Amino acid sequence: MQPTPVAASSIPVPASVLPKRPDNVRKQALAPEELFKTLQRSVYVGAATA
Amino acid sequence: MQGSAVAVSEHLLLTNCHVVKGRELIKIVQDHTVSDAKLVAADTVVDRCVLRADGITLVPVVGVRSFADLAVGEHVFAIGAPVGLERTLSEGLLSGLRHQPGRNLVQTSAAISPGSSGGGLFDERGNLIGITTMQVRGVAQNLNFAVAAGDYWN
Numbered sequence: 677m678q679p680t681p682v683a684a685s686s687i688p689v690p691a692s693v694l695p696k697r698p699d700n701v702r703k704q705a706l707a708p709e710e711l712f713k714t715l716q717r718s719v720y721v722g723a724a725t726a
Numbered sequence: 727m728q729g730s731a732v733a734v735s736e737h738l739l740l741t742n743c744h745v746v747k748g749r750e751l752i753k754i755v756q757d758h759t760v761s762d763a764k765l766v767a768a769d770t771v772v773d774r775c776v777l778r779a780d781g782i783t784l785v786p787v788v789g790v791r792s793f794a795d796l797a798v799g800e801h802v803f804a805i806g807a808p809v810g811l812e813r814t815l816s817e818g819l820l821s822g823l824r825h826q827p828g829r830n831l832v833q834t835s836a837a838i839s840p841g842s843s844g845g846g847l848f849d850e851r852g853n854l855i856g857i858t859t860m861q862v863r864g865v866a867q868n869l870n871f872a873v874a875a876g877d878y879w880n
Contacts, residue, residue, distance in 0.1 A: 687765065687767060687768050689769045690878045694878060695734075698787055702789050708817065711848065719806065719845055720732075721729075721755040721812050723754075724746045
């Protein structure tokens with residue numbers, strides 16, 4: 677009996693799905709309060725369940 | 727499992743695979759707004775995963791720095807949801823730049839706790855430099871690590 681090949685996972689690696697890397701790199705330091713105001717909308721809670 | 731994720735486009739977020747891998751139902755939450763997300767890319771060996779949320783327009787970070795451009799001693803900030811406390815800000819130093827097979831790690835003294843995984847580590851200018859991923863507990867203090875953010879594009 678020949679072993680049945682198991683299909684490899686079809687999920688790609690990150691680099692293959694991501695658009696161009698955000699490259700508008702800031703040069704000016706921000707006060708912590710300003711940094712938080714600027715970034716807080718970009719960070720999410722992630723919840724995963726079976 | 728609860729962790730964090732950082733938007734890098736209007737529909738894509740970076741996170742850690744240990745937060746989402748093998749889970750069928752994935753949600754992202756901000757200010758009590760809950761949106762469905764799905765895993766669209768994974769490199770589990772190095773703990774880099776990407777989520778897609780189609781039902782919401784995300785606010786992406788505007789700058790991501792390369793690991794090669796980072797320097798020990800930089801002032802850094804972590805934003806995540808340690809023990810479920812949404813958008814908690816902590817600060818510290820970039821304590822070390824570590825190379826492991828297949829991945830680069832940013833060591834920091836900025837506090838990271840369970841639930842922080844997948845959150846953002848930023849430089850003092852607000853550029854994303856890492857995705858917070860783990861801490862060493864018990865034998866040391868302030869040994870926290872982020873997967874280099876720029877490596878998600880490599």
